[in-house]
Amino acid sequence: MAINDAALIERFRKVRARSESLCAPLQIEDYCIQAMPDVSPPKWHLAHVTWFFETFILVPYVKRYRRLREEYAHLFNSYYETAGTFFPRPQRGMLSRPTVDEVYRYRSHVDDALLELLAHPPDEHAADIRERVRLGIEHEIQHQELLLMDTRYNFSINPLQPVYRNIEVPITAAPAQAMGWQEFAGGVVEIGHGGNAFAYDNERPRHRTLLQAFRLGTRLVTNAEYLAFIDDGGYGRVDLWLSDAWRTVDEQHWQAPLYWFKEGRDWKHFDLTGAHALRPDEPVSHLSYYEADAYARWAGKRLPTEAEWEHAASTHATNGNFLDNGLYVPQPAQQTGLTQMFGDLWEWTQSAYLPYPGFKPLPGTLGEYNGKFMSNQMVLRGGCCATAQDHMRASYRNFFRAADRWMFSGLRLAEDMP
Amino acid sequence: MAINDAALIERFRKVRARSESLCAPLQIEDYCIQAMPDVSPPKWHLAHVTWFFETFILVPYVKRYRRLREEYAHLFNSYYETAGTFFPRPQRGMLSRPTVDEVYRYRSHVDDALLELLAHPPDEHAADIRERVRLGIEHEIQHQELLLMDTRYNFSINPLQPVYRNIEVPITAAPAQAMGWQEFAGGVVEIGHGGNAFAYDNERPRHRTLLQAFRLGTRLVTNAEYLAFIDDGGYGRVDLWLSDAWRTVDEQHWQAPLYWFKEGRDWKHFDLTGAHALRPDEPVSHLSYYEADAYARWAGKRLPTEAEWEHAASTHATNGNFLDNGLYVPQPAQQTGLTQMFGDLWEWTQSAYLPYPGFKPLPGTLGEYNGKFMSNQMVLRGGCCATAQDHMRASYRNFFRAADRWMFSGLRLAEDMP
């Protein structure tokens, strides 16, 4: 067994374990629900990431492997059309079986088989297997973030306001640093992922692009700043909104970010720690692209492009307020200079999610992982307080629809330099 | 304490206990799901019937009574507009909390308070309280039937085909009796409920009506008979269907009753005992009004009116295959002469659900129990294998929309006499 295999196995074990520990605060009932079509029940996440290892590694590479139940191939396929049929996404919350216990048994079944395979990988496939295990690990980390996002949403529609857990670590009470501006000269720069380290296909190839000179806000926009936009009538001023945005505001009756609500005259905020008074210095979160864009227009600024963002981020270490902190809440910016580039909140860019020049999807079914979503979505960058730190890179491209708000999204301002 | 109070208390205890024993085969996960807007999660049923006792008896008549949680007033109100707001019906399956345990605690909390009240009812309200307890009991029995209907539906969409329970009592294997015809002379008859015994407001007042001479099929139509309709192309012959029916057949791709499905060339049937080969002599069940009506037209007959049905039923004892049997499956007709009038399956009539001459709804909020649904629904009669026998009467009027199929519905043919 090669040294890197040991590290891989160790990482596999840790990530698998973290998925389960993230579920520790859940009641059985919490595992089962789906409060809107975009979210999935936690037990589905636990099973689907398991299906991924099973389908892309055990089934092709372990001759004697038997699925625990044949029906799981269908039930826990998310959207891989070329891997077979899949159960309709909006109905995932309508399935009481398999039970949570059965899902955990399914995890063990697959873990056992996978660890056995990793202990003795067949030489001719060892490289492929390692690569796919690595992909499966990153995939599971993505679903850990989804699991937190989805649980928050599921809890948010419940009048009982369930608490995911009572925070045990202190949340920064210090005020946010004042906003400053960091300047960038522009010119031809390189973005995208090069080299052999792990990255998704959509981050490649590394390529040159031309930037005009620009400035970036040194930190994320805060709740207090966003509240000024609301108090200025921002949600009612048509001139601030894109056309699709305005229709969405109207149809969905938006008056504030997703998890804000009013009690009397006071704004409250619902997060994984429950409902509490809005914290003014916390970065504003759970915004759609439409709201981020409207705020930027109101502020006389704009959102950064993904190339600008990546260029600025590329000289920073991927440090920040990540899942590893165990807070799951973005924190007021504490440092001066360009900060919060990683962690805290995903940052909306004004770039559509499109292929890089020379993009090649992974071969076969895994080519469906990223490439087929390259229409009608916008790119977000930098990770958030529900993302694992070792999952993040400057070149990482996340993507959501412009009206989506249930992910940990925030915004950083940008502007052109004269 | 009056003697009848003891009987009432005993009945209260038994009905409450039966709701819980009906849930014994459920996993925690099964309590939580709602596979279509018409069904409710089992835990919601358990809580709602409890809310009914709390809201209509404890709150008005027990000064010191405190709701276990104030939010339950909203969460477990079904549709009583004048009793306050209610959580949106289609989202009942999106609530993980209260947990099943908490719902059982809620039941105990209310049971304790109610039994205490019944032990010492205040004189000035004793009669009202008794009447409302009686209503609450009947209400809970109705929800026991719903709980079985809904569980069957919830299970039916799951590719794992969960089994509610493995049947422990024998299902009749004997063939159904041949269909005969029972003749009724017509003339002025009385229908509806008179006297002081318990009945819903919609069964009153007893009144005279005029019947033409008619015949009734002696038993329910069977699967084998219905299959002949299917094999004759019944679902594709537009001349057999009402206009609304034909559109529904097209939009919902109906090709058979709700729980029939094909494996290869064989028809299978999914019920609370799981999936099995279609039993030809079992009464055909889970039909919409549209299908019952189309079958009757195909057979050259018609459905009975509710007055015809009640007149025919009024001389029969309310015996039959009820919930009390513990089968939850309709049985082949075993007797000659008019049979299966009670139990087995609700029988579609060709009568719209409308007020009887002189109908008066209950006063106040309880007037919403039945009366406000008197539009766009059809009447069904006789109870089914998921109805408690002591809940049933010849005058009992059940009602569903013409396209509904998830209740235990079947059909009996009728025809005019020359």
Add this chain to the structure above:
Amino acid sequence: MAINDAALIERFRKVRARSESLCAPLQIEDYCIQAMPDVSPPKWHLAHVTWFFETFILVPYVKRYRRLREEYAHLFNSYYETAGTFFPRPQRGMLSRPTVDEVYRYRSHVDDALLELLAHPPDEHAADIRERVRLGIEHEIQHQELLLMDTRYNFSINPLQPVYRNIEVPITAAPAQAMGWQEFAGGVVEIGHGGNAFAYDNERPRHRTLLQAFRLGTRLVTNAEYLAFIDDGGYGRVDLWLSDAWRTVDEQHWQAPLYWFKEGRDWKHFDLTGAHALRPDEPVSHLSYYEADAYARWAGKRLPTEAEWEHAASTHATNGNFLDNGLYVPQPAQQTGLTQMFGDLWEWTQSAYLPYPGFKPLPGTLGEYNGKFMSNQMVLRGGCCATAQDHMRASYRNFFRAADRWMFSGLRLAEDMP
């Protein structure tokens, strides 16, 4: 040629001419539009009634007959499934061709062929042909009413408030007679159509039914009376509405009858003569069943059943304010005693539209004329100011869905007698 043929031919000519004269006030553009799926463009009505004569008489009985264009068989079929395909109803307003001129040419083409046939009907089919011509005439009269209903609706959504025509005959300014009550003893009565005169299949057979003693309001409810219901908060009082009704009020934001609108504090009314101040003594019109039912509940009364209505109407001549008056506006009741039973406005009954005992639809495709609509609709009686007088009978059953409001519908109160 038999004498009655001459009368039939004369009636055919007159009815065909009236359809065209009813269109005289229309601009070409007005012929083409369809402002909601329930209405049809006037030119479609003109063509469809022509298609009816062509399809059910010329095609089967005139060997050498050629359709003017084969495509019309599809384009102008309304809903006769067994007569072939039909163009989707909601898209009738999306067809600019055939032009209005071409539709008139189509009418001439069919008129010529039909009149030639009627001049020399083949002996073996003469009776059938006469019967179908008679049916076609009544059918065209029905569409004349639809044409006026639909034009009013089409005009109503236009901010320019087009006027169908400036009234040339005086509208009664006299106040309505005070409401009285006419009593009926109840007992076994006969309703439905007997004998050989023309009637639709749904009016047959004549049969006995039992009525309880009842009273009928002597005239239609007026705008002033309905306004008192509105001013009493009627549209906001949930206890007054059926459950389906309340949802409709909410979803469609009903606050008044269909064509009422407010200018400042004043209620205005839009009808075929344009917009004007609401006339208090005019019968309230363009109500849904839900609104008629809610008003009756508010007034402590109920709607009549269709049997009550027909029994009361059967001793009255079919006189009233009909299409023949050329007003197209209901008039304040001028007579004492039971009045307005015919004409002015269709009266909602609390009877669902269902088959009479012994009902037999017409054979073949024409059986689709009425019978297949016998679900989810309510019966209205008596005709209206857009109905031709010679089209009306005491036994005539009109039917609409409970939420429909664009027909000339009104209400008369009823109540039980002690």
Add this chain to the structure above:
Amino acid sequence: MAINDAALIERFRKVRARSESLCAPLQIEDYCIQAMPDVSPPKWHLAHVTWFFETFILVPYVKRYRRLREEYAHLFNSYYETAGTFFPRPQRGMLSRPTVDEVYRYRSHVDDALLELLAHPPDEHAADIRERVRLGIEHEIQHQELLLMDTRYNFSINPLQPVYRNIEVPITAAPAQAMGWQEFAGGVVEIGHGGNAFAYDNERPRHRTLLQAFRLGTRLVTNAEYLAFIDDGGYGRVDLWLSDAWRTVDEQHWQAPLYWFKEGRDWKHFDLTGAHALRPDEPVSHLSYYEADAYARWAGKRLPTEAEWEHAASTHATNGNFLDNGLYVPQPAQQTGLTQMFGDLWEWTQSAYLPYPGFKPLPGTLGEYNGKFMSNQMVLRGGCCATAQDHMRASYRNFFRAADRWMFSGLRLAEDMP
């Protein structure tokens, strides 16, 4: 009067006249219909472009100007939120009034006032007025293209297959030139509109961008080439489609480009000259972005970016098969080398419609012209056979949603150079 004013007035007159001459083949009925929400009735186009001159020039700059009817301000506003309310777009086809005659009178009313203003423009506003007239002219030219697109769609759903007009000029019968590839070296290039000539705000500012080396197909893809994709099962191969695309193919049952249909085994094509056999050498048209993208993937190529396209086009004269030809049908490519860059068909790019670096919308209400649509749309380039030649520029950015197909859209292939 300045010389350029005379030229402007002359252009104004000609463009206004062309709108009307484009309507010459229409029947009154054709002016009124709207066969889907995206299209508008021709008479609405004629009125809306008139409203544009009225609202943005006459109302602000001519003190004594009176609108012909006040309601037109509402009826003919398309989407300018800050200019007042507007009639709902999907209901434009439900308005019979104003009539076509009245719309022409409206045009005259505005033309008269505008020409009078242009004859004596107030000095202090002369420059603004000229600029807005210029914008209004370009706006009307855009609607001329829409009028043809919309008429084709309106006619296409009519089983009578109306013909817009019988072509009077010959359509090229010569086969298309073979496809070649033109290479471009990449590097930093400039795109976007600079200088003072007219251009829309969304084309500005001119800016530098970096291109990788690429090749462009020398001509548009033809029907014959696209047919090979269909015959290869292209519409059924999930691996060729984006995720959103695949759902659209499924939901809308796409099996070919919009106006293709099959008669027996033969493909037919419906265009403004009616239905005829598919011409193999004609460029394939009326494709969605999804179809263009899937075809390119199937062909092992990709779509060009808008920067690539503009860079390639910038050295070409804007010659091509435009509206001015009077054909309204794309033609087989007749030249070798890079051809068909302008005219024939709009070319889908793989660029999302987003602001250029430094983009500034027009001030005030006219800022709604382009900028607010910068989300969820893709860019098309080059104009088509329904675009006026003097409306086109290399920098011109057209934009539609990825599923739209009713515009004259086609595709040109691109690929990376190694």
